[in-house]
Amino acid sequence: MSVEREPILELRHISKSYGSVRALTDVSFRAYSGEVIGLVGDNGAGKSSLIKTISGVHNPDSGELFVDGVARHWKSPHDSMQAGIETLYQDSGLAPDLTIGSNIFLGRELLRRGVLGRLGFLDQKTMERRALEELEKVGITVPLSKRTVSQLSGGQRQAVAIGRAAMWAKHVIILDEPTNHLGARQSLEVLKVITAAKEQGLCVLFISHTLPHVLEVTDRIIVLRLGAVVRDAPTTEYTVESLLGTITGLSV
């Protein structure tokens, strides 16, 4: 990695308060394409506030945010999506009753050509076919007999959700606790997709409480405590114990 490489995402001195509660204090970091960054911290450390700032759910009180070298100011989550950032929240996920293709293209439906398309008719066949193609690119093979998302296992669902984010994101995907509630084997599926997304040149922000997963899949870990960055170092410099110590602030 050359030193002069431009960061795809850069935060400079971001601060955010909710009333009298200081959620983020002077947070700065840089993230590069093809990099998985772990974002860890105890409850209330500011992880959620930070991802909401990056994804445009709210604006910081002060500080600057750059995407691909351009200073950005989000008015809504839609703006950050336009700029190439996809966020997968814990509670959002997928619509279980819809087919996999419908979920992948949700909010970005392909319409039929001609008059029918103008009337809002969907091109379902193309959507289903392209969804499977795109998922395969990040190493997800969905059994064709499984039509709706509700028929998939928890791990498959999460993998499809991440595949969806990776398909639409130009630069960054933010994953909030993607391995929560998943068994060991299912988590492995999800981590595989994260690696595939990274190999496609995306920058992945991985938020998780499961430290072994963070240590396994990330290149760098940023530790937040009480709204401030307390450590930002390559993953190789951490162990589970030292990471836990940094998160809690109790030296080990």
Place this chain on the structure above:
Amino acid sequence: MSIVETPPPQGTAERPPSLLRRCAALLTSQQSILLVVLIAVMCFFDFHNSRFFSTSEFSNLIVDFCEAVLIAAAETYVIISGGIDLSVGSTVAVSGVVGAYVIQYLEGHHFGEVPSLLVGTLVCAGVGALVGIINALMITRARLVPFVATLVTLSAGEGLALVFSKGGTIGYDPVAAVWSATGFWIFTWLSVIVLVLTAILGIVLHVSRYGRYNFAIGSNPFAARAAGINVNRHVASVYILSGLLAGLTGMIFYFQTSGGAPQSGIGNELEAIAAVVIGGASLVGGAGRFTGTIIGVAILTVVHDGLTFINVATTWNEVVVAAFIALAVLLQSLSAGSKKLL
């Protein structure tokens, strides 16, 4: 001779289900079973009174079907979006009464029969849409639960229909009565309009982007919002559509009874919801088929008319309807992969 290698199986991907299996799935789907039930019920009535399969009885059935189908279609949209609209029945009453009042006023002022009826139709639709807007505001702005919000308009509409009409039927409209009886074969022109409108509603629900959003919001509103769908705007539009269709049903009742009666449509919301449930839609939203609702309406209509036809007291109607709801729910729980029960 070299050994020809067979190509390795491609990954873990399975082959798409065969034609045979798809046919089997189609035959065991809830709609197919319901269709068989519908035909069986009709045969039962014909067995008891051999004139059930007749053009005269079928034209009656279609008239009654049309009185019920639009609000059931509206309820299908609402329920799939994860809500419920209890107000459709009393919206039929209040819009019919107001529409009748306007038509009577216009005809009394030499406005002409046909223009008066057209204006009346627009007024009915407008009153219905207004109720829909009130529901939409209560649900999306005041964040009331749909059940409570539409219970408010249910009571208000029922009361207002009585207040406006002073308890009696407004107007006697021979022109409307004559026109509503004209048509061809077993169809009246009015029923043709209603059936075309119903078909459009079904197509929109299942193949358009609007319909897709309806399913997505009912299935997971958080995912829909995260995908950039304006959930509030869509939900509001669904309740307005529902009110609009209830308003048009008010006009259908006006034509059918040649006047605006405050009792028209009262209680019909439960029939509409029953049709949707029989049709297999999930009351928690996200799943359902428009054709299921249509067959549901057909079954309820046939049962209602058929009991009269074989001289069974209509008071038995509700009991038979209850049996069909129970049967439908049972079917739903038996069908594989359906975890969503009531």
